[in-house]
Amino acid sequence: MNTDRPASREQRHPLQVHVRRLRTDRHLVRVVGDLDLHTASHLADVLQPLVLTGGHSVLVDLSDVAFLDSAGLTCLIAVYRTARSTGARVALIAPSERVRRMLAVTGTDQVLHSYASPDAVPD
Amino acid sequence: MVTDSGAASLLRLMQASHTATLEELPGMIAEHAAEAGMYDVALFVVDIRETVLRRLTGHGPAAGDDGQEFTVAGSLPGQAYRRVELLSDPGREGTGDRPGGRRWWVAVTDGVERLGVLRADTDTDDEPVRRALRDLASLTALLLLSKRSFSDSFARLVRTEPMNVAAEMQWNLTPPPAYAGHDVTVGAVMEPAYQVGGDAFDYAVAGSTLHLSVFDAMGHDTTAGITANVAVAACRNARRQGASLARTSRMVERTLMEQFGTSRYVTGILADLDMDSGRLTWINRGHHLPLLIRGNRWTTPLACPPAGPMGADLGLSVTVATEQLEPGDRLLLYTDGVVEARDRYGTEFGRDRFVDFIRRHHSGRHTLHETLRRLMAAVMEHHDGKLDDDATVLLAEWRSGRQQELTP
Numbered sequence: 388m389n390t391d392r393p394a395s396r397e398q399r400h401p402l403q404v405h406v407r408r409l410r411t412d413r414h415l416v417r418v419v420g421d422l423d424l425h426t427a428s429h430l431a432d433v434l435q436p437l438v439l440t441g442g443h444s445v446l447v448d449l450s451d452v453a454f455l456d457s458a459g460l461t462c463l464i465a466v467y468r469t470a471r472s473t474g475a476r477v478a479l480i481a482p483s484e485r486v487r488r489m490l491a492v493t494g495t496d497q498v499l500h501s502y503a504s505p506d507a508v509p510d
Numbered sequence: 511m512v513t514d515s516g517a518a519s520l521l522r523l524m525q526a527s528h529t530a531t532l533e534e535l536p537g538m539i540a541e542h543a544a545e546a547g548m549y550d551v552a553l554f555v556v557d558i559r560e561t562v563l564r565r566l567t568g569h570g571p572a573a574g575d576d577g578q579e580f581t582v583a584g585s586l587p588g589q590a591y592r593r594v595e596l597l598s599d600p601g602r603e604g605t606g607d608r609p610g611g612r613r614w615w616v617a618v619t620d621g622v623e624r625l626g627v628l629r630a631d632t633d634t635d636d637e638p639v640r641r642a643l644r645d646l647a648s649l650t651a652l653l654l655l656s657k658r659s660f661s662d663s664f665a666r667l668v669r670t671e672p673m674n675v676a677a678e679m680q681w682n683l684t685p686p687p688a689y690a691g692h693d694v695t696v697g698a699v700m701e702p703a704y705q706v707g708g709d710a711f712d713y714a715v716a717g718s719t720l721h722l723s724v725f726d727a728m729g730h731d732t733t734a735g736i737t738a739n740v741a742v743a744a745c746r747n748a749r750r751q752g753a754s755l756a757r758t759s760r761m762v763e764r765t766l767m768e769q770f771g772t773s774r775y776v777t778g779i780l781a782d783l784d785m786d787s788g789r790l791t792w793i794n795r796g797h798h799l800p801l802l803i804r805g806n807r808w809t810t811p812l813a814c815p816p817a818g819p820m821g822a823d824l825g826l827s828v829t830v831a832t833e834q835l836e837p838g839d840r841l842l843l844y845t846d847g848v849v850e851a852r853d854r855y856g857t858e859f860g861r862d863r864f865v866d867f868i869r870r871h872h873s874g875r876h877t878l879h880e881t882l883r884r885l886m887a888a889v890m891e892h893h894d895g896k897l898d899d900d901a902t903v904l905l906a907e908w909r910s911g912r913q914q915e916l917t918p
Binding site: 424461465467471491493495 | 822
């Protein structure tokens, strides 16, 4: 599975991660850039502490992530597993077509549900 | 001239070869062939990417010193290889001290895998001569196969570029890239041949069951290669203990988690084909869906909900899907590098082009294995000769009635 950037993508998009608290038990994490071998660990560092509390929800906004490779997927799966063990919840917001395709092919979409917007995520 | 002693000569050659090294084969084969009326015999082997035919001279570190080389794509020896044929060299008819004589090129194959070509001169051209040449090429294939697995010289001769450690592992992990038997033909190709990371394929026969699988380990480093090796070994281990496909995939998952926690995972398709009935049983561990090509009429992805990559521990249930094949059906298992290979403008090779290529080239003119060789050359060319990702194709054909094409 690819962890290299396609040759045609000459521009690198360094990852930015913005965390906003929506309410006491809900965080919105907005991810901007490419989620790949070079950046996935950065996102994991931000997300992992947020899913340590049972009952909390972490909404990961992927609308500005154009590219996600297997390392990026590994990061999301690892966060899901932590959340599963602590009783926290992870949801994805507005993943791109390409990201959705990767989630669907691997079956990850069955455990990490996607929603159009933060407001669409049920309690 | 070729005599009835041909068969006896081949038997003596076979017996003499048991204690010979790979380096001794060309001389030994030429000597025995000359006794049977086939002169100046030379043996050429194909590189792992099937682009050149290199003469096995038996000299030097690669057993190929001072040897001639031909391209597979644009030479007469290459034509004999591509078409799996016995060809007479039109430029060498009755020349020199052999008026009426012939120079021949014949594909060297064990009936499945093409290993190279053999060159020989004879005084005449008749059916016994042609039969003797085919027999010699056939035995030569078996002799090569019996020596190559422990020959570094052979490994050097069939490489045109330096190889990385992961690729070194992968080529020793996978079965030969071609199989035919029980009315099923299988072919496989894997690129980039010298830098492969986490791709692997496997197949195996037990009675009337043909197991087929393809794996894609995350990453493109040596650890990806190690991950793929662990996955294939765990799959074989479970299978050989009689485990079902679903249980086999769960044992692969467990083994991967024991080794790597959940930091590494492998997607894959595991399938069993009943070669008597054509019934296909398979499971999907988070991989691209297999494609079924029926005649030249239609192509469809087979459906089965993904149970998550092996090693990712998503906790999803494993669904077993079944499909009844029809005679002539072709089943394609592949990894994303094939369809996602991009040209310099960012255009993907794409699934449609992939399937169309297989259908067009495998419609009668080329064997299944030649079709795959051409496919990979096209994918590589699309990508300016260098792939970002591993690309693997495993193609199986059931009851096509075309297996006679696989020998010259």
